[in-house]
Amino acid sequence: MKQEHRGESSGLPEPRKVANPHDKPWYQVDDFLAMGIASCLLLFALLAALASRPADRVALHEKLDQLTQSIRAADGSEEITQSLIAQKTEIEKKLAGNLLKPWIGKPGEWESNPSEALVVKGKSLVPSILFTGGLLLACFAVAATLQKEPTARFAFGFATLFALSLASYLLAGQAVIKHYNLEYALWAVLLGLLISNTIGTPSWLRSAARTELFIKTGLVLLGAEVLINKLLALGLPGVLISWVTTPIVLITTYWFGQRILRIPSPSLNMVISADMSVCGVSAAVATAAACRAKKEELSLAIGLSLIFTVVSMVLQPMVVRASGMGPVIGGAWIGGTIDSTGAVAAASELVGGAAKDVAATIKMIQNILIGVISFAVAVYWTWKMEPRNDGVKPSGSEIWRRFPKFVLGFLAVSLLMSWLQTQGTSGKAMVSSVVDGATKSIREWCFCLGFVSIGLESNFREYRQMLAAGKPVVLYVCGQTLNLILSFLMAWLVFTQWFPEVAKSLGGP
Amino acid sequence: MRTSRWKTSTFMGCLAAMAIVWGWILPRLATFDAVRSRINTNRKAGINPTAVFYTDHPTMPDIENRIENRIGARPSAPRPQPSPQGSILWRE
Numbered sequence: 298m299k300q301e302h303r304g305e306s307s308g309l310p311e312p313r314k315v316a317n318p319h320d321k322p323w324y325q326v327d328d329f330l331a332m333g334i335a336s337c338l339l340l341f342a343l344l345a346a347l348a349s350r351p352a353d354r355v356a357l358h359e360k361l362d363q364l365t366q367s368i369r370a371a372d373g374s375e376e377i378t379q380s381l382i383a384q385k386t387e388i389e390k391k392l393a394g395n396l397l398k399p400w401i402g403k404p405g406e407w408e409s410n411p412s413e414a415l416v417v418k419g420k421s422l423v424p425s426i427l428f429t430g431g432l433l434l435a436c437f438a439v440a441a442t443l444q445k446e447p448t449a450r451f452a453f454g455f456a457t458l459f460a461l462s463l464a465s466y467l468l469a470g471q472a473v474i475k476h477y478n479l480e481y482a483l484w485a486v487l488l489g490l491l492i493s494n495t496i497g498t499p500s501w502l503r504s505a506a507r508t509e510l511f512i513k514t515g516l517v518l519l520g521a522e523v524l525i526n527k528l529l530a531l532g533l534p535g536v537l538i539s540w541v542t543t544p545i546v547l548i549t550t551y552w553f554g555q556r557i558l559r560i561p562s563p564s565l566n567m568v569i570s571a572d573m574s575v576c577g578v579s580a581a582v583a584t585a586a587a588c589r590a591k592k593e594e595l596s597l598a599i600g601l602s603l604i605f606t607v608v609s610m611v612l613q614p615m616v617v618r619a620s621g622m623g624p625v626i627g628g629a630w631i632g633g634t635i636d637s638t639g640a641v642a643a644a645s646e647l648v649g650g651a652a653k654d655v656a657a658t659i660k661m662i663q664n665i666l667i668g669v670i671s672f673a674v675a676v677y678w679t680w681k682m683e684p685r686n687d688g689v690k691p692s693g694s695e696i697w698r699r700f701p702k703f704v705l706g707f708l709a710v711s712l713l714m715s716w717l718q719t720q721g722t723s724g725k726a727m728v729s730s731v732v733d734g735a736t737k738s739i740r741e742w743c744f745c746l747g748f749v750s751i752g753l754e755s756n757f758r759e760y761r762q763m764l765a766a767g768k769p770v771v772l773y774v775c776g777q778t779l780n781l782i783l784s785f786l787m788a789w790l791v792f793t794q795w796f797p798e799v800a801k802s803l804g805g806p
Numbered sequence: 807m808r809t810s811r812w813k814t815s816t817f818m819g820c821l822a823a824m825a826i827v828w829g830w831i832l833p834r835l836a837t838f839d840a841v842r843s844r845i846n847t848n849r850k851a852g853i854n855p856t857a858v859f860y861t862d863h864p865t866m867p868d869i870e871n872r873i874e875n876r877i878g879a880r881p882s883a884p885r886p887q888p889s890p891q892g893s894i895l896w897r898e
Contacts, residue, residue: 530877642855737862741858803873
């Protein structure tokens with residue numbers, strides 16, 4: 298993400314200067330540092346997963362295979378099937394233990410006293426939070442040293458940044474805030490903005506606010522959760538609803554923003570279109586990094602997404618119930634249109650029946666799309682949107698030079714973990730161990746650090762300029778309206794006309 | 807130009823407002839029936855409403871297993887093959 302200033306409302310995008318990463322050695326470039334840090338953390342998590350294998354793993358795997366066969370064979374009672382599935386999930390959890398899990402933590406939920414968030418099941422989370430902070434400090438301090446930043450100064454700034462991230466988690470962990478889906482990203486940006494727009498961000502804190510490095514490291518780690526084989530979790534119906542409708546909405550919304558609304562910044566248009574059509578915060582972060590959007594553009598898109606998500610998660614279950622849409626079509630509609638996974642789960646729970654399973658699965662398939670979307674956006678931006686040198690079409694090497702390399706790290710990690718996931722129950726357990734045991738929480742901390750950094754480097758004036766004439770809001774509303782219509786049409790066609798037997802087996806339509 | 811005193815006062819004012827909202831207003835809001843009902847429904851169902859990605863959703867493994875079973879139980883669905891054994895990394 299870049300910070301250069303652009304004009305306000307000429308109606309056409311102004312040319313941008315492309316930062317030349319070759320101006321400095323590769324080991325000082327954020328993309329390579331992010332890939333290096335994420336690789337080390339993944340390797341660490343992988344080794345911890347190997348060391349955490351339970352002693353009775355052979356017996357557990359055999360039991361798991363038996364349970365899988367029993368579930369397939371159980372054609373009768375739903376109660377027995379559910380009990381077998383619960384046993385299977387329990388064994389999978391045992392196999393997916395990780396030594397690092399008790400040491401990687403973040404605050405939980407609280408209602409009236411914030412200290413409740415630092416204790417889970419009678420156990421203090423403070424040591425795990427401090428260990429996580431120490432681990433991240435060690436990783437990012439190496440990067441800062443390579444980038445010629447005085448280590449002690451960076452460490453002091455990073456500790457403050459980490460404390461601000463912790464405060465963001467605590468603000469987001471309050472029960473009312475949490476259950477209405479106002480995520481940590483919002484509070485992290487607002488906390489940073491509060492400091493930068495009142496007392497000002499001190500230079501020692503600004504030097505630790507490495508937004509790009511934190512976000513890109515988080516994204517490469519996120520690659521471990523983008524498992525391609527989950528694409529077929531719901532068979533062809535899932536692919537049609539998530540992978541056909543979503544790109545159509547994304548492209549149409551982007552086109553609408555460029556040609557009809559004439560939004561001055563194409564990158565703002567792209568980030569809002571992606572976060573609205575794909576999966577909220579994670580898609581916004583991935584596309585913003587891929588198209589080098591400004592920091593303020595990312596935070597504005599996330600703010601819009603969170604506000605509309607709160608509205609959607611209250612209204613959409615009402616619409617499903619009032620219209621008699623049915624749990625399968627209603628669940629698919631909610632899963633395809635509400636931005637974040639948590640909000641999808643909460644909204645579909647209010648519909649009941651099969652809706653929660655269908656909605657969460659549709660959202661999961663849509664989540665996988667961010668790998669393809671971020672790669673496509675990175676290629677499109679490098680090829681088409683960035684300025685040409687002296688009017689000459691950029692050469693292949695020039696395109697490679699401009700390409701955001703961290704996207705390749707993200708895809709490589711995704712492909713590696715997807716392959717591992719296909720290696721039977723053992724591979725699946727390994728992936729769960731790495732992700733649930735370590736990288737998922739570290740990824741969230743990286744994003745939270747990135748969002749606080751965005752706030753610390755931003756100015757309210759920028760937001761006023763971007764929100765001029767309300768174009769981003771109009772874009773979001775129009776895009777989401779199209780999304781609601783197309784997703785419903787596709788869900789209806791898929792589950793009543795093309796694959797009614799799938800809807801029946803899921804408990805619908 | 808705004809003075810540094812004004813900026814510091816604004817900062818302290820915002821912190822005080824946050825302390826009131828998070829320390830007093832929100833805990834009382836959590837006792838309202840409609841809000842309480844939503845919180846309890848989510849807790850009972852094991853839902854983390856702030857889950858950003860599917861892996862953040864605590865009950866996702868259960869959901870995946872249930873969906874796999876329902877989709878696999880269709881008469882036209884392909885029968886499952888035994889999972890590969892002896893993975894290079896995990897099993898002996």
